Amino acid sequence: MTIYLDHNATTQPLPSVVEAMQCAVTDTWHNPSSMHRPGQAARRIVELARGDLAALLGARPREVIFTAGATESISMALLGALDAAPAGRRAIVISAVEHEAITELARVLAARGIDVRTAPVTGAGITDPAAVEALLDDTVALVSVQWANNETGAVHPVGDIARLCRSRGILFHTDATQWVGKMPVDLAGADDAVDLLSLSAHKFHGPKGIGALYVRTGLRLAPTTPGPQELGRRGGTENVPGIAGLGAAAREASAWLANPAAREAGRALRDAMERDLLALHPGAAVNGPPSGPGRLWNTANLGFPGIEAEAMLIALSEAGVCVSAGAACASGSIDVSPVLAAMGVAGARALGSLRFSIARTTTAGEIGEAVSIVRRALAAHADSGGGAG
Numbered sequence: 001m002t003i004y005l006d007h008n009a010t011t012q013p014l015p016s017v018v019e020a021m022q023c024a025v026t027d028t029w030h031n032p033s034s035m036h037r038p039g040q041a042a043r044r045i046v047e048l049a050r051g052d053l054a055a056l057l058g059a060r061p062r063e064v065i066f067t068a069g070a071t072e073s074i075s076m077a078l079l080g081a082l083d084a085a086p087a088g089r090r091a092i093v094i095s096a097v098e099h100e101a102i103t104e105l106a107r108v109l110a111a112r113g114i115d116v117r118t119a120p121v122t123g124a125g126i127t128d129p130a131a132v133e134a135l136l137d138d139t140v141a142l143v144s145v146q147w148a149n150n151e152t153g154a155v156h157p158v159g160d161i162a163r164l165c166r167s168r169g170i171l172f173h174t175d176a177t178q179w180v181g182k183m184p185v186d187l188a189g190a191d192d193a194v195d196l197l198s199l200s201a202h203k204f205h206g207p208k209g210i211g212a213l214y215v216r217t218g219l220r221l222a223p224t225t226p227g228p229q230e231l232g233r234r235g236g237t238e239n240v241p242g243i244a245g246l247g248a249a250a251r252e253a254s255a256w257l258a259n260p261a262a263r264e265a266g267r268a269l270r271d272a273m274e275r276d277l278l279a280l281h282p283g284a285a286v287n288g289p290p291s292g293p294g295r296l297w298n299t300a301n302l303g304f305p306g307i308e309a310e311a312m313l314i315a316l317s318e319a320g321v322c323v324s325a326g327a328a329c330a331s332g333s334i335d336v337s338p339v340l341a342a343m344g345v346a347g348a349r350a351l352g353s354l355r356f357s358i359a360r361t362t363t364a365g366e367i368g369e370a371v372s373i374v375r376r377a378l379a380a381h382a383d384s385g386g387g388a389g
């Protein structure tokens with residue numbers, strides 16, 4: 001048995017997702033832009049999924065644009081907002097712990113003359129609204145701060161930052177890829193200061209390669225991929241099987257989120273796993289906020305000083321446990337994750353950092369088995385003299 005504790009692997013499609021996608025491939029495979037009856041059946045699948053995703057977000061269906069995942073959604077949001085911004089607003093603000101989907105784009109934007117400003121994070125990896133405020137002026141077009149971090153699970157106060165931006169007439173975008181489906185979102189209510197939001201289906205048991213951009217009603221973006229589909233906001237024939245899978249995953253997530261006890265049970269499972277893992281190694285510590293509202297219920301990023309994370313990842317993978325490393329060997333040197341570096345996590349702890357994530361479907365039995373495998377792998381690592389040196 002393989003135990004998936006890596007956040008990219010814990011989101012295996014659910015049966016309902018697979019069925020929806022199969023149906024879209026075998027029965028409703030037609031082009032949703034075609035006017036004939038089967039084409040309109042495909043259109044219906046797309047629009048039902050749009051409604052299901054809108055319900056998950058507390059948004060209106062017309063505010064949802066389907067994309068090929070979060071990366072495309074983020075590009076559409078940032079490029080589209082900058083292209084549509086008034087002359088003189090040529091700066092953006094991001095946090096220091098954004099995913100590469102933002103940081104790589106920011107590099108491209110900076111090369112094109114955009115003033116990219118980076119807000120620092122606390123030692124726990126959280127963006128302080130005051131740090132963002134210090135970077136705002138009349139030249140800022142948009143602020144983008146992730147909702148939750150993919151490596152540490154740190155939750156950023158996006159509501160406060162969004163309201164701050166609104167009060168200054170600045171657009172606010174959030175990369176909510178790690179948040180959507182795991183925690184509630186209410187874009188028409190508590191979260192209504194968010195203007196733009198990016199997500200990816202495979203983080204909540206949907207398929208890979210499909211996501212969406214939420215664009216608040218009344219907000220106009222310059223289209224980055226012009227074409228008639230998606231109301232002229234994203235050209236290209238829709239990925240109907242992907243959209244059908246996303247819709248099914250959104251329905252399942254909404255049902256799961258309706259019961260807050262379910263995610264508290266997930267948190268208790270993660271906390272037990274974390275406690276058992278920390279006890280395995282002297283000096284082991286959590287990278288990120290303590291368990292509670294400041295950290296997603298599914299993520300544990302742990303530093304094991306003295307171990308070599310990548311070697312441990314491979315050993316665990318061979319033993320059937322999938323995790324991610326916070327540091328990797330690259331051309332003879334060791335690259336520490338920029339997220340850990342921004343938090344000030346350095347030295348042996350950074351080099352020995354591993355990220356464990358659980359899913360809605362993870363069981364206590366799987367956690368127990370995974371902890372035993374980690375115990376054996378740590379012992380073998382020590383016996384082999386392995387270490388970060």
Ligand code: PLP
Pocket residue numbers: 068069070071072099101146148149150175177178200201209210211
């Ligand atoms: N943003 C975050 C926080 C992520 O974790 C990921 C994927 O891991 C992405 C963006 C990119 O998503 P995608 O690969 O679907 O484009």
